[in-house]
Amino acid sequence: MVFKSLIKLPLFSQLTSYNRSLFVSDAVAGLVTAFISIPQSMAYSNLAGLPPEYGLYCSLLPLMLYALLGSSRTLVVGPAALISLMIASTIDKLSPSSVTETIEYAVNLSLLTGFFLCFLSLLRLGNASHYISKPVITGFTSAAAIIIAVSQLPLLLGVENDRSFNISDALLQPEVYFSGINVVVIGVSLLGFVILWLSRNLPSFLIRFCVVPTVVRQGIVRLGPIVAIIISSAIVAVYSLDSNYGVDVVGAIPSSLPSFSVGFIKPSLWLELAMPAVSMALICFLNSIAVTKSLASKRHELIDANQELLALGVANVGSALTGTFSLAGSLSRSLVNYYAGARTQVANIISAAIILLTVLFFTPLLYFLPQAVLGVIVIASVLPMVGVDKILHYWSINKADAVSLSITFAAVLMLGVDRGIWIGIGCSMVLLIHRTSKPHIAVVGRVQGGTSFRNSEKLDVETLNNSVFLRIDESLYFANVQHVEDYILNYCSNRPSLRHIVIIFSSVNFIDGSALETCERLVVSLRSSGLTLHLCEVKGIVHDQLKKTNLLTLLEPGKVFYSADEAMQYIESLQ
Structure with missing residues (x-):
């Protein structure tokens, strides 16, 4: 019985036809993805404002939990730029007094985010x-990408990194915020x-001069961050740039694993963290489902959105x-995983195992890693997100879309990511109602x-002098039926020769109570003016x-016709 319940998990269904060839593909993908992760x-x-090793911890148990529960075969979960920015923004407002308190806030945010995702x-x-x-x-x-990129400037310039940093600091008081620039740090960043x-x-x-296999080309592109880390760390170590020139480095990273603990969980914080957690859950799901569906479409795979919510929720709780x-x-890591040949979530399990070995045995090699290079990696990762x-593209297609994009963009820049996303969603809803109301x-x-x-x-068509055929290209409900009534009455008032009004319902899929009452009133109004209302293609x-x-009944002597042609013949x- 237990086995039957386990076999329903997506990972177990992926393993039903697993073989050595698939394992080799997953192993290679897991290795490459780990190097990027x-x-x-x-x-x-x-x-996010946490010590670097916490990013590695975030890629261990959560990644394996998603591998077990996720419906995608290639999605890679872990620290993400937008979520990290939202964490930093939320915690900054709470003004933590120590690293321990910062971790406490982050843990409770993650727990609430997971709860909300599971609830959805x-x-x-x-x-x-x-x-x-x-x-x-x-x-x-x-x-958000612009905010993230600008927030990394202190690291790249070697100035004191104030966690309350925002764009206005850089634009309005650059001489204050960017005082004390370290030229050596700038050199490392460059x-x-x-x-x-x-x-x-x-x-x-290289392609211009020789034939380069696709795997080699992709490897060169994807392993750039690893090369940057190795070279910059070596230079800092050899020339003692940290002690001689003030280059900030990652420093000592504990060679130990995080332990299961409820010590950081504080229900007293949940009320003030609830709304930020809802926003993070929303962005987490939107970001993840977009990547998941994009990758799944390449192999004609099916994605269960509700299963994704559960998998992401459990991963955040973990x-x-x-x-x-x-x-x-993660879009970038998921793409690497896909193109490196991942066929199942076993690739993520292998990736987590390699990161685990790194945490246990190789973190001393990261001691001299410059903080500036971490900032460079972040900027290089988020700049492609700026769109x-x-x-202009949306403006040429639909101006309402361009307006909602612009308002969301401005709101996030001026008010922050947590408020900006809700303003954008609100704007989108208002524009949708406005669009359907007419x-x-x-x-x-x-x-x-x-x-x-x-x-x-648009075309030369046959019409009748005593009648008009109107096609309503929308379902009718309380928000738009008044516009329809006003349009018909105004149209008829200027054409005294009309005797018949035929409304084509081919695009009407739904009509609510308010619209029905308005239609009854319209029939009476038209009859008082000597006009007969007909319906067709209902x-x-x-x-x-x-x-x-x-x-x-009220429509009589008006009729309901099967087609517009039948109505015209009548x-x-x-x-």
């Missing part, structure tokens, strides 16, 4: 992500940027119980020699709603 995890932990999974709200528009997400991630730039551009340069911070799906250029209404006519009806403004589900009211017969 180590520097990124440490950098994002630094961004219990409510089967996995598809709720569909209601947040792409422009809002683009505006949020673009502004070295890091050069190494990352070379790793990304060297493959295309992160809290091991004393570390919130996580999410402000999409404003549905498109087309005056249509019969195509010459045919039976179909098209917009009379869908079955809508017709069932009409039969539960007095509308069909009106023609009356002439």
Whole structure:
């Protein structure tokens, strides 16, 4: 019985046809992904305001929990830029007095985030992500990426890193905030940027002169952060840049594992952390599900959104119980995992095992790792997220989308990530209601020699002098039915020759109580003006709603026709 319950877990279903070939692919992918995860995890932990080793801890048990429960075969979870920024922003406002207190806040944030995700999974709200528009997400991630990049400037310049840093500090008081710049640190930062730039551009340069296998090209690009860490750490160690020139380094990292503990869990903090945790749960899911679906589509795999909520929730709870911070799906590491050949979540388990060995045996090698290089890795990772250029793209397609993107972008920059995302969502909802409150209404006519009806403004169509055919391109409900009524009454008031109004319901999939009452009032208003209202192409589900009211009786002598062509033939017969 227990085995049957276990076999329902996604990982066990992935292993039903597992073989040596799949294991080799997963092993290679896990090894490569671990090499990428180590520097990124440490950098994002630094961004969150926690010691670098906590990023490594966050990539152990949580990664294995997701591997067990996640429906994606290739998603990699762990420290993520947006989540780390939100953690830092939330904790800064609480003004922790020590590193221990900072960790305490981070642990409770992770626990609440996990609880909210699990709760959403219990409510089967996995598809709720569909209601947040792409422009809002683009505006949020673009502004957040800029905030993240700017927040790393103190590390790159060697100035004191104030955790309350924000963009206004840099723009309004640069002479105060950036005083005490360390030229040697700037040199180390430039070295890091050069190494990352070379790793990304060297493959295309080599292709011009020789044939380079795809695996080699991808390896050069993906291992750039590791190379940057090795070279910069070696230079700092050889020339004692930390002691002689004040270059901040990671320092001693404990060669031990985090332990299960509830000591940091403080229910007294949950009330003030609740709203930030809700925001983080939302961003965690949106970020992860977008990556998951993108990768799944490449192999025509199915993703269970509610299972993803559960897996992410349990991973965040596991992160809290091991004393570390919130996580999410990582786009960069997931792409590396996918293109390195991962076929199942065994790759993530292998990756976690390699990170575990690093924590136990190789952390002394990271002692001289410059903090500036961690900042360089963060900036290089988040800059591709900036998509402000999409404003022009959305403006050319739909101006409302461009407005929601711009408002979200500005709100995140000025008010912070926690408030900005909710303002963006609110803006998106308002624009959606505004858009649907004024549905498109087309005056249509019969195509010459045919039976179909098209917009009379775009094609030369047949019309009748004593009638008008109107197609409503939206379902009818309380927010838009008044606009429809006003449009029809205004249209008819300027055309005294009209005797028949035919409304085409082909695009009406739903009609609520308010709309039904308004339709009844419209019938009476038109009849008092000598006009007869007809309906056509009414869908079955809508017709069932009409039969539960007095509308069909009130409509007489108006009729309900099967098609617009049938309605036109009827009106023609009356002439």
